Amino acid sequence: xxxxxxxxxxxxxxxxxxxxxASIAGRVFVVSAAAPKPSYDYYLxxxxxxxxxxxxxxxxxxxxxxxxxxxxxxxxxxxxxGDFVVIRxxxxxxxxxxxxxxxxxxxxxxxxxxxLGAASDPFVVNKIRNAEALFIAGGDxxxxxxxxxxxxxxxxxxxxxxRNVPIGGTSAGLAIMGEFSFTAMNGTVDSSVALGNxxxxxxxxxxxxxxxxxxxxxxxxxxFGARDRMGRLVVFLARIVKDGWAGTAKGIGVDEMTALAVExxxxxxxxxxxxxxxxxxxxxxxxxxxKKPLTYRNISVYRASGSATxxxxxxxGSGGTAYFLSAEAGVLNSTQAGGGIY
Numbered sequence: 115x116x117x118x119x120x121x122x123x124x125x126x127x128x129x130x131x132x133x134x135x136a137s138i139a140g141r142v143f144v145v146s147a148a149a150p151k152p153s154y155d156y157y158l159x160x161x162x163x164x165x166x167x168x169x170x171x172x173x174x175x176x177x178x179x180x181x182x183x184x185x186x187x188x189x190x191x192x193x194x195x196g197d198f199v200v201i202r203x204x205x206x207x208x209x210x211x212x213x214x215x216x217x218x219x220x221x222x223x224x225x226x227x228x229x230l231g232a233a234s235d236p237f238v239v240n241k242i243r244n245a246e247a248l249f250i251a252g253g254d255x256x257x258x259x260x261x262x263x264x265x266x267x268x269x270x271x272x273x274x275x276x277r278n279v280p281i282g283g284t285s286a287g288l289a290i291m292g293e294f295s296f297t298a299m300n301g302t303v304d305s306s307v308a309l310g311n312x313x314x315x316x317x318x319x320x321x322x323x324x325x326x327x328x329x330x331x332x333x334x335x336x337x338f339g340a341r342d343r344m345g346r347l348v349v350f351l352a353r354i355v356k357d358g359w360a361g362t363a364k365g366i367g368v369d370e371m372t373a374l375a376v377e378x379x380x381x382x383x384x385x386x387x388x389x390x391x392x393x394x395x396x397x398x399x400x401x402x403x404x405k406k407p408l409t410y411r412n413i414s415v416y417r418a419s420g421s422a423t424x425x426x427x428x429x430x431g432s433g434g435t436a437y438f439l440s441a442e443a444g445v446l447n448s449t450q451a452g453g454g455i456y
Contacts, residue, residue, distance in 0.1 A: 150229050150230060150231040151231050152229070152231035152232040152234070152235040152238070153228040153229045153231060153232055154225055154226055154227050154228055154229075154232035154235065154238055155206070155224075155225070155226040155228070156223070156224070156225055156226075156237075156241075157206065157207030157210055157223065157224040157225075157226075158210075158221060158222075158223050159207070159210035159211060159214045159221060159222045159223075160197075160214060160219065160220055160221030160222060161220045161221045162221070164197065164244050165195075165196055165197060165220045165246075166196070167193065167194035167195050167196035167220070167246050168194045169192060169193055169194050169196065169246050169247070169277065169278055169279050169280065170191075170192040170194070170278060170280065170378075171192070171275070171278035171279065171280060171327065171378045172188075172189075172192055172280045172281075172375065172376055172377055172378060173280070173281055173282065173291065173326060173327065173328065173329070173375075173376040174188065174189050174249075174280065174281070174282030174283070174373055174374070174375055174376070175282070175283065175288050175291060175334060175366060175368055175373060175374040175376065175390075176282060176283065176284035176285070176287075176288060176336075176368065176372070176373040176374075177284070177285070177288065177336045177337060177338060177367075177368030177369045177370050177371070177372045177373065177386075177388065177390075178252055178284055178285035178288070178336040178337045178368075178370050179285075179337065179340070179370035179371050180370070180371045181212070181284065182371060182372065182373045182385050182386040183216060184373075184385045184386070185282070185373035185375060185385045185386065186212075186213055186216050186217075186249075187216055187217055188375045188385065189247050189249065189280045189282055190213070190216060190217035190218070190219055190247065191217070192247065192280040193219060193246040193247035193279075193280060194246055195218050195219060195220060195246075196219065196220055196245070196246025196247070197219065197220050197221045197222075197223060197244065197245055197246050197247075198213055198214075198219045198221065198222045198223070198245070198246065198247045198249070199222075199223045199224075199225065199241060199242060199245035199247065199248050199249070200213070200222065200223070200224040200225070200248075200249045200250075200251055201224075201225050201227060201242065201248065201249075201250055201251070201267070202224070202225075202226055202227070202250070202251035202252075202253055202287075203226065203227055203228065203253050203254070203257040203258065203261060204226065204253050204254075204257070205226060205251060205253065206224070206226070207224045209222065209224055209249070209251065210222045210223075210224055213249075219246075219247075220246075223241060223245075224251075225238055225241055225242070227261060227262070227267065228261075229261065230261055230265065232261075233261050233262055233265035233266065233267040234265055234266050234267075238267065239266045239267060239269075239270050242267065242270035242271065242274070243270045243273050243274070245274060245279060246279060247279060247280050247281075247282075248271065248274055248279060248280070248281045248282070249281075249282045249283065249284075249287070250281075250282070250283035250284070250286075250287030250288075250290070250291075251283075251284065251285075251286075251287055252284050252285030252286050252287055253285070253286045253287075254286055254298060255286040255287075255289040255290050255295065255296070255297060255298050256297060256298045256299055257286075258286060258287075258289075258290050259290065259295070259297045259299070259320060259323060262323075263322075263323050268323070268324065271324060272324070272325060275325075275326060275327060278378070281326060282373075284336070284373075285336045285337065286298075286336075288334050288335075288336045288368060289334060289335070289336060290323055290324055291324060291326055291329060291334055292324075292326075292329050292332040292333045292334045292366070293321060293325070293329055293330050293331055293332055293333070294319060294320070294321050294331075294332070294333040294350070294354055294359065294360075294363070295319070295320050295321070295323060295333060295334070296318065296319060296320075296333065296335065296346075296350055297318045297319070297320040298318060299318040299320075300315045300316045300318050301316055302316070303316035303317055303318075303346055304341075304342070304343075304345075304346065305342055305343060305344065305345025305346045305349075305446075306345065306444075308345060308346040308349040308350075308408075309345045309346075309348070309349060309407060309408050309441060309444040309445070309446070310407050310408075310444050311404065311405050311406070311407070312349045312352055312353055312356075312402050312403070312404075312406075312408050313353075313403070313404035313405070317346075317349060317350070317353060319333070319350055319353050319354065319357075321359060327378060328376055328378075328380045328426040328427065329426075331360050331362065331363060331364050332363075332364045332365065332366060332426075333347070333350050333351065333354065333363065333364075333365050333366075334365070334366045334367070334368070335347045335350070335365065335366070335367045335368070336367075336368055336370075337369075337370050338367035338368055338369045338370075338388075338389075338391060339369050339370075339388065339389070339456050340369065340370045343367060344367065344391070344439070344446065344455050344456060345441070345446055345455075347365045347367050347391075347393060348365075348393070348408070348410060348413060348439065348441055348446065349408055349441075350363075350365065351363045351364075351365050351393060351395050351410075351413065352395075352399040352402045352408055352410050352441075353402065354395075355395050355397075355398055355399065356398065356399055356402040362394065362395055363394075363395045364392070364393065364394050364395075364429065365391075365392070365393035365394075366390065366391070366392055366393075367390070367391040367393070368388075368390050368391075369386075369387075369388025369389050369390065370388060371386050371387045371388055372384065372385070372386035372387060372388035372389065372390060372419075373385045373386050374390045374424075376426060379425075379427065380425045380426040380427030380428070381423065381424075381425050381426075381427075382423065382424050382425065382426060383423055384418050384419055384420065384422060384423075384424075388419065389417050389418060389419035389456075390417075390418050390419070390424070391415060391416070391417050391418075391456075392415070392416040392417075392418070392424055392429070392431065393413055393414065393415050393439070394413065394414045394429060395410075395413055396411070396412045396413060396414070401443075407441075407443045407444025407445075408441045408443075408444055409441055409442055409443055409444075410440065410441045411440040411441070411442070412438050412439075412440060413438065413439045413440065414436070414438055414439075415436070415437050415438065415439050415448070416430075416431045416434050416435070416436050417434050417435045417436075417437075417456070418431050418433070418434035419434070420433070421433055422434035435450075437449045437450045439455060
């Protein structure tokens with residue numbers, strides 16, 4: 115009898131010990147899941163001290179490849195001679211000497227935000243909040259969504275909007291400037307793949323990231339004509355409407371070596387050598403289903419280049435070319451002579 119009681123006591127002690135180990139292990143696991151130590155690179159050209167200058171708001175939407183001098187000059191003019199800040203996840207300080215040499219700024223600062231810890235670091239966040247101009251460099255928008263969304267970096271960008279600070283982006287930087295964005299969470303996607311199956315896993319469309327002036331209901335795309343991205347932008351728009359995110363969706367596609375300079379009232383001018391395309395949906399797509407080619411008719415397109423202008427508030431332009439675009443069983447055609455889509 116005593117032996118049985120001893121056995122029960124030993125078993126009970128063993129169970130308690132296992133419970134304690136599990137509890138400790140759980141605590142250790144929680145500690146190991148803490149935010150990583152901040153990792154970032156900081157580069158400075160010009161004055162290290164912070165200055166405060168009067169600024170004028172606006173957005174710069176750049177299509178990637180060779181940067182447009184006139185576009186950066188436009189941003190510098192709105193920065194009032196203050197501190198021009200560039201943020202990115204990869205790369206180095208290539209923009210510092212370039213921007214510093216284009217006009218009068220107090221400094222050019224590049225911050226390479228490498229992890230989630232850096233996106234909450236007070237030094238990084240304060241540098242962004244104190245900027246007189248902010249530019250989001252190219253790279254991979256998946257990194258920007260993963261590391262910046264829902265962090266103090268995102269809050270700092272929104273704070274700049276309240277200060278009427280000009281904000282720009284190129285390539286991946288442009289991709290995150292609309293209310294909706296192609297997140298590239300599963301890699302990039304070309305137009306033929308997207309048109310053939312709008313619900314392909316690579317057609318990764320997101321929302322609820324940046325909230326910038328005049329960008330409500332809009333998704334953007336870069337390297338537009340050079341990488342034949344009209345088809346995938348049409349699919350992005352179809353998905354936004356089909357998934358119930360917006361009754362009407364709008365798209366802006368920007369060519370390489372081209373930028374769109376948007377004033378606070380929505381009026382915009384094209385800078386650089388290419389075109390900017392403005393798309394708007396007519397309603398629900400006729401066929402937008404998994405593993406079926408897209409059919410979506412009569413999407414309005416406005417192509418602006420050179421001296422042509424466009425207003426994002428009224429969604430109308432002057433001096434450009436207006437036409438309609440349709441996807442028929444995954445194949446694009448337009449009302450332009452010859453059916454050209456660009």
